Each structure stands twice: as C-alpha cells, then as structure tokens.
Amino acid sequence: MAAPEHTEKFLLGQKMAVEFLGNDLVDDLRKKDKANIFTKTLMEYTLENTLSSYARPGLTFRERNLINIAIFIALNREDELRINLLSAQHNGLSKDEICETLRHAMLYTGMAAGRDALLLASEILGD
Numbered sequence: 318m319a320a321p322e323h324t325e326k327f328l329l330g331q332k333m334a335v336e337f338l339g340n341d342l343v344d345d346l347r348k349k350d351k352a353n354i355f356t357k358t359l360m361e362y363t364l365e366n367t368l369s370s371y372a373r374p375g376l377t378f379r380e381r382n383l384i385n386i387a388i389f390i391a392l393n394r395e396d397e398l399r400i401n402l403l404s405a406q407h408n409g410l411s412k413d414e415i416c417e418t419l420r421h422a423m424l425y426t427g428m429a430a431g432r433d434a435l436l437l438a439s440e441i442l443g444d
Contacts, residue, residue, distance in 0.1 A: 327361060327365045330365055330366075331368075334364065338400070339407040346400070382404060386434075387422045390419065391426045402442060415438060419438055
C-alpha cells in the first residue's frame with residue numbers, strides 16, 4: 318500500500334511548524350508522539366488547519382506567539398501554553414516580554430490562571 322500524498326496545506330503547515338517552533342522543538346514533539354491513528358489524525362489536522370494559517374500576512378510570528386500565549390492561559394491549556402512558551406524565545410521574545418504578557422493576561426483571566434502560567438514559565442524559562 319502506497320503512502321498517502323500530502324496536501325499543499327499539509328506541506329505548508331510542516332514548513333510553518335519548523336519556522337514558528339524551530340527544528341529542535343519540532344523534533345522533540347515528534348519524539349514524544351506515539352505513532353498511531355489518533356496522533357496521526359491530530360498531526361494532519363494541526364498542520365493543515367492551524368499551522369498552515371501562520372503563512373497568512375498581517376501578523377508576525379512574535380505577534381502570533383503572544384496571542385497564542387494569552388489564549389492558552391484563558392483556555393487553561395497547559396500543553397499548548399508550554400509549546401508556545403518554548404517557541405517564544407525562538408520567535409524573538411525576551412523573558413521580560415513573555416513575563417509582561419503573562420502578567421497582562423492575568424488581569425483578564427484571573428489570579429489562578431495567571432499564577433499557573435507564571436509558574437509554568439518559571440519551570441520552562443526560569444534562570
């Protein structure tokens with residue numbers, strides 16, 4: 318049985334994943350993935366429908382990263398927040414900018430969500 322051909326959006330999503338996340342983070346995420354029908358479906362959907370849209374004009378990777386961080390704090394999505402905190406420095410964000418984004422998001426998401434985000438950032442990016 319031949320391997321399925323990937324769509325243009327899938328290939329664009331792969332390219333954007335490497336550019337947005339960096340090679341090291343993409344490799345780490347691939348290593349952690351269990352190869353099965355569920356993770357394959359998730360990967361295809363994410364590349365085709367999410368990361369391919371990062372090629373759109375209007376926002377830089379830095380801006381997309383800041384927006385993602387705030388959204389994932391509000392949604393209480395630790396795994397996605399972790400990925401975006403890891404990619405933030407790759408996209409040129411300083412620790413000060415990341416910290417201020419977390420603090421600002423806390424104004425609107427509440428103390429508990431902000432606390433969790435700051436502690437996660439400390440774990441990942443702390444000195």
